[in-house]
Amino acid sequence: MGTYFSILLAMILVNNYVLAQFLGICPFLGVSKKLDSSVGMGVAVIFVMVLATAATWPIMRILNAWNIAYLQTIVFILVIAALVQFVEMVLKKFIPSLHKALGVYLPLITTNCAVLGVCINNIDLGYNYPQALVNALGAGIGFLLAMVIFSGMRSRLENSPNVPKPFQGVPITMTTAAILSLAFMGFGGLV
Amino acid sequence: MNPIMTPVLLVVALGFIFAVVLTIASKVFYVPVDETVIKLTEALPGANCGGCGFAGCSDYANALAADPDGVGPNKCPVGGADVAAQLASILGVEAGSAEPQVAVVQCNGNCSVVKTLSEYQGPESCKAAASLFGGMNACKYGCLGLGDCTRACNFGAIKICDGVAVVARELCTGCGACAATCPKHVIRIAPLKNKVVVQCQNADKGAQTLKACKNGCIGCGKCAKVCKFDAITIENNHAFIDPEKCKNCGMCAKECPTKAINNMRAKRQQPKPKAAPKKEAAPEAPVAPKAPEAPQANA
Structure with a gap:
């Protein structure tokens, strides 16, 4: 139990995908303008990460058995993209309300590097199946946390008239993201 | 087997399998999409301003397709x-009259007439x-x-002039959006005809x-009498004009x-006589001979 907890905590705070490993920056900067959409995106990422890990971990066993582990990246991309598309269709048919909440974000993250990163990291770190799933969950929650924190800061920046003109828009967003990332460095060595 | 052929075949086979699965899935899990919704969404401006009372243009299109008469x-x-x-025309119903609306600032307290109690030095935000x-x-x-409404406006139709918000009625x-953001609820959305x-x-x-x-309504009732x-x-100690009954006489x-x-x-007419004669004064001479030509063309 202790291992799972430490994996979860490490993924959320210490090895936060966005703020410590710099994966998945694109949705982090793109969808964090409003709190609603950032929460939707974060939840969709958790969903896809766990799902992708659940699918790719067994596939890696097969690849290893056939001695073609070097095809990992391309196979994972294919599998994740196809899986997410498939799940999107199923959701649209059977759970329209969930599709309405996540649907817009699902195609955006089909081949997101953070999702692929989780799957490959799980293999590289030698996690077993439940550990890999917890790792993916933690990575997703970490992403959600980063998104929510950042969207809050961005909405404050948006309303603040104190941002100098040359800094308005993207520059101040980048600077804020960098400072937020620095703040998360403080968790280093926690786990 | 050839060390190149194996991965190529494998990846191609994988791609093919996924393509087949997804194609079948798209048929099996097909959700009928209402054609009218797509058409309606295209016809709407796509500003997603929420002025219709729905969450956005597509939301309005959905509601409209579901209940054309109720939503309108x-x-x-x-x-x-x-x-x-x-x-x-897409829905095949009567259009009804889309009464053009405009934002009205219910305050005329510019810097010269309103008394200030304190000097505000915080962030430039009404909120x-x-x-x-x-x-x-x-x-x-x-x-x-302090211009919260100016920042909220997507159309550049509201400006702060002399310490009070002024709506450019032709742009509004x-x-x-401005009415929703104003912390004092000074802005009201009213029919353009009033x-x-x-x-x-x-x-x-x-x-x-x-x-x-000095510009405040004291509720004297002179307007009601006239x-x-x-x-x-x-x-509530201030005048209220019923938009249905008002004929814009201006009494x-x-x-x-x-x-x-x-x-x-x-x-709006006030600035015209000031600016117009100046502009027209110079070109009046060349314009004047042209004037008789116009009736000829008409005749």
């Missing part, structure tokens, strides 16, 4: 009558200023003039109002002792 195709303030007609004892002005109902689409507006909403007694702002159409009532605006009622039509 004339809710889009940005698109106005054109879009309403398009939507109606922030309003949270400090209701703002720096003696009038607790009026515009703070009536989407209501040109005579009460620009004060001070609910204090007349004497108290006048101490705070109105021939019984359109004006005094509510109340002339009668008002404190300039709380204003005729938007008169205001």
